[in-house]
Amino acid sequence: MQKLVVLTGSGISAESGIRTFRDAGGLWEQYPVMEVASIEGWEKNPQRVLQFYNERRKQAAGALPNEGHLGLASLEKWFDVRIITQNIDNLHEKAGSSHVLHLHGEINKARSSKDPSLIYEIGEKPIQWGDTCEKGSQLRPHIVWFGEAVPEMENAIRLVTAADIFVIIGTSLNVYPAAGLLHYVREGISVYLIDPADVTISAHYKAVHFKTKASDGVRELTRALIPQK
Numbered sequence: 001m002q003k004l005v006v007l008t009g010s011g012i013s014a015e016s017g018i019r020t021f022r023d024a025g026g027l028w029e030q031y032p033v034m035e036v037a038s039i040e041g042w043e044k045n046p047q048r049v050l051q052f053y054n055e056r057r058k059q060a061a062g063a064l065p066n067e068g069h070l071g072l073a074s075l076e077k078w079f080d081v082r083i084i085t086q087n088i089d090n091l092h093e094k095a096g097s098s099h100v101l102h103l104h105g106e107i108n109k110a111r112s113s114k115d116p117s118l119i120y121e122i123g124e125k126p127i128q129w130g131d132t133c134e135k136g137s138q139l140r141p142h143i144v145w146f147g148e149a150v151p152e153m154e155n156a157i158r159l160v161t162a163a164d165i166f167v168i169i170g171t172s173l174n175v176y177p178a179a180g181l182l183h184y185v186r187e188g189i190s191v192y193l194i195d196p197a198d199v200t201i202s203a204h205y206k207a208v209h210f211k212t213k214a215s216d217g218v219r220e221l222t223r224a225l226i227p228q229k
Contacts, residue, residue, distance in 0.1 A: 036048065053141040061108075068213075072092070
């Protein structure tokens with residue numbers, strides 16, 4: 001069975017009502033990024049950071065997967081599908097995808113602010129100032145902030161280097177190190193890009209660009225990958 005590796009960004013969740021960060025009207029226009037998504041912001045005003053992610057968690061809890069998420073899950077009937085997502089929501093899991101790697105963390109988890117190995121499932125519950133881990137340190141969102149290492153990066157690289165087909169959905173390829181995953185695609189494999197915007201990608205990869213939203217693009221991808229009767 002061919003390995004189909006998919007890198008997803010905020011564009012796929014936008015159709016489910018999850019606000020994006022970088023686009024016009026995105027969250028970074030309302031919240032200065034370094035104040036709510038950096039270790040410096042956490043140290044300066046942890047209560048504000050907790051409030052920001054509590055709002056994101058509540059929003060994500062009420063969101064439903066769209067046809068893009070569902071279409072990727074259905075591709076498991078024909079391919080060994082591995083999803084690498086930059087998103088912190090769990091919409092891929094809700095859609096039924098079996099193998100999802102979260103590069104930037106997960107909104108429905110909390111972790112110790114002192115011991116990164118202490119991670120807790122919290123679902124849609126808010127994290128309050130004063131909530132602590134078993135060792136007594138304040139809980140923080142299980143999110144990779146700007147300036148922090150990306151612990152799952154090596155696992156993501158291993159997935160990409162083993163891919164027979166590589167698909168990019170709803171990401172600008174401007175956020176590193178995630179954008180650098182493209183460099184690990186093996187020579188000659190099929191590359192597909194799904195995004196309504198003009199995403200810069202080297203001609204070297206000969207990527208097929210479905211210039212449309214994620215749900216429509218995944219339908220086109222399915223038609224391209226699976227022979228029609």
